[in-house]
Amino acid sequence: MSTNAAHVAKENFVMVPLNLRPHPWSTGFEWSDHQGPFGFLKDDQVQRFDEEGFIVVEDLFTREELKHVVDELDVFDVEMDRRLDRESARRAGISEKGAISFIPNLVARSEIVREFVRHSKLLGIAADILGPDVNLYWEQAVYKKPEKPRRFPLHQDTGYQLTDPEDFLSCWIPLNDATVDNGCPQIAPGLHVYGTLAHTYVEPLGWECLSESPPEVVAAPVRAGGAVVFSSLAPHFTGPNTTDDIRKAYVILYARKGTVAYVGAPVGSRPEPVQQDNPDYQFAVLRGGRAV
Ligand SMILES: O=C(O)CCC(=O)C(=O)O
Numbered sequence: 001m002s003t004n005a006a007h008v009a010k011e012n013f014v015m016v017p018l019n020l021r022p023h024p025w026s027t028g029f030e031w032s033d034h035q036g037p038f039g040f041l042k043d044d045q046v047q048r049f050d051e052e053g054f055i056v057v058e059d060l061f062t063r064e065e066l067k068h069v070v071d072e073l074d075v076f077d078v079e080m081d082r083r084l085d086r087e088s089a090r091r092a093g094i095s096e097k098g099a100i101s102f103i104p105n106l107v108a109r110s111e112i113v114r115e116f117v118r119h120s121k122l123l124g125i126a127a128d129i130l131g132p133d134v135n136l137y138w139e140q141a142v143y144k145k146p147e148k149p150r151r152f153p154l155h156q157d158t159g160y161q162l163t164d165p166e167d168f169l170s171c172w173i174p175l176n177d178a179t180v181d182n183g184c185p186q187i188a189p190g191l192h193v194y195g196t197l198a199h200t201y202v203e204p205l206g207w208e209c210l211s212e213s214p215p216e217v218v219a220a221p222v223r224a225g226g227a228v229v230f231s232s233l234a235p236h237f238t239g240p241n242t243t244d245d246i247r248k249a250y251v252i253l254y255a256r257k258g259t260v261a262y263v264g265a266p267v268g269s270r271p272e273p274v275q276q277d278n279p280d281y282q283f284a285v286l287r288g289g290r291a292v
Helices: 043-052 063-086 111-116 120-130
Strands: 004-008 016-020 054-057 100-104 134-144 152-155 162-164 169-174 185-187 199-202 206-209 227-231 236-238 247-256 260-262 284-287
Touching: 043 054, 043 120, 043 227, 063 100, 063 111, 063 134, 063 247, 120 134, 120 169, 120 227, 120 247, 120 284, 185 227
Parallel strands: 152 206
Antiparallel strands: 004 016, 054 227, 100 134, 134 247, 134 284, 152 236, 162 260, 169 227, 169 247, 185 236, 199 206
């Protein structure tokens, strides 16, 4: 496997020598900065996204809009807790009772959620970053529980499933205020340009990258109603929830129409690509720049 030495050189960050090993199935990636005009984001927001791989956008949603969604997602979390109670070791995949719940594909089960992923502000951001033809790629509620505080390891979203193109858009939406103490995202700025990196599976936490040479990260606290908007290639983690309350987030991933994925753990040769167009939860949200 080839190696690629790089440095994070930002005014406010220590220079960190990194040993960037590419994902074994990645065939090379080149970041392209976005060209305006932009319809929703300001030029300086997109410039920052290109430079750092993420931006925090406050006040996207009204309290009422958010409450509607939170009430709905809370019901799915209660259901997930009941399911975890029935599982051995109260675990299912990387979800664990009292630690963290990942509850995916809710658009297939809720009209409210299906409407929310098509919110005009989210689609405005998606159009600016991904262009005129966009599909929903994935979405999940992530509830970080206080009973068993734990980190969710540093990873790129493409580390869970390599896609082509590799750069899709992740919108991490806090349903209550997200702080360092309750586990807001923390992101390694500037590393998105190197494409998908090698990840290793850390039991029972999930996939992790750069564990041998952890990079500098910046915390991205964000109030309920805002979002952390990042490239699928931005390495990020969330810290342990050391508060007494659940930290609630809803994560929506958008990808360009025609995105394919290489499914499975990255061992052996790369499998055939699979179209990411499941009509139940990977449907079109933008065509020709218009909401569908
Ligand atoms: O919300 C969290 O704690 C982690 C979620 C995350 O990093 C992701 O969905 O990629």
